[in-house]
Amino acid sequence: MSTLLEKALEKVVALPQDEQDAIASQILASIADEDGWKTRFAEKRDVIRRMAQEAIEEDERGETLPLDDLL
Secondary structure, three states: OOHHHHHHHHHHHOOOHHHHHHHHHHHHHHHHHHHHHHHHHHHOHHHHHHHHHHHHHHHHOOOOOOHHHHO
16 A cells, blocks of 8 residues: 555544545545446447547648647
């Protein structure tokens, strides 16, 4: 376990049970959300590669604008 996580858990343990449960729920939801994104990106890897290649080709043809011009 990392030092930072140990420090965080030391503080969480000192909280009332309902606050501990709320923080635990947030952590678990965050981990589940991250796992979901990893799965979705893994399933779409070919699509992402194709889109990246299309973007590179568009840029090489001069069909893109610098980001600073858009902001």
